[in-house]
Each structure stands twice: as structure tokens, then as C-alpha cells.
Amino acid sequence: MMGSQQQTLEAWTQQLLRSLELEGTAVDIDAVLDLAAAAAHNVVRPAAPLTTFVAGLAAGLAAGSGQADENLAMRAAIRAAHRECEAAAAPEAGK
Template identity: 50%
Template sequence: MNVLEEWTALVCRELGVDPAQVDRDALLDLTKDVAHGVARPAAPLTAYVLGLAQGAGTAPADAVERVTELARNWERATTEMLGDA
């Protein structure tokens, strides 16, 4: 078991989360895309907001994919949003 696996298991146990529910690779890919496509500080913030949405049951099933796509298209999305204003 590597450090990341050990940390994930420990945090899950501490917070009462089933580790099988944590898609570590998808979450790491998401935060990488956000950090590189949007801004570094946006990565942990995005992960937190995603966790809140999932915990509240409001996150769509494809939430990680949708947010990843937003990050990958950040420049275009902000241009379109500002153009609508």
C-alpha cells in the first residue's frame, strides 16, 4: 500500500466514508485539470464543492466528467459567459 492509499483509507475511516465510494484517480484527474486549466487554488475548492454536492445528493451522476469538461473549456466558457452579460 502506498502513502496515498494509506491516507485515503485513514481519512475514510476517520470520516465514516466507505473507501470503495472514493474514485481516487478520477478525483486526482479532475483536480489536475482544474489546477492547470483554471487556477491552482480552484482545485481543492472544486473537490470540496463536489463533495458537498455529492453529500447533499444534488450532484449528477456524471458530476466529475461535467466539472472536468468545464475546467478543460474554462477560457471558452468564461468568454461565452462574459459575452452574455
């Protein structure tokens, strides 16, 4: 019997982390999904995977360069991407 959606996402994330040799890396699944939803709703639907990829890339570069630890880098990248999603939606609010 298949587990819950959350269990599936957690298992998938762990599988990806192992495959990418990133075991032990913390991933806030809910924060990533919230960001994807914000991009899909405030920009256009295909912006969801693109936005989460770019935020992850930014976090990885920041952590890799020593600007911040992994957790801080990811939180900062997600916050910045959320701000951009909100800004993209702002013109729509005035219509």
C-alpha cells in the same frame, strides 16, 4: 520504508474515510486527482482543492437525497466539474 505514492494515497484515503465515519465508501483517487489537475491547469492552481471539494459536496448531496447512488453521483459530479474546467480553458485557447 515508505510505500509508493499510490499506496500512501490509498492509505490516507482509508484513514480519512474511517475518521469521517465513511468506511466502505469507494473513492476513485485517480479521477479526483485528474479533476484537481484540470482545475489547476485550466482555471488557477488554487481551484484544484476547491473544485474537488465542491464536486464531492455535490455528489454527497445527490447521493444523500436519493437522486443517485454514491458511485453514479460521484462520477456525474466529476464529469460536470471537468466540463466546467474545460469551458474555463476555452477562452485561453483563443488567445
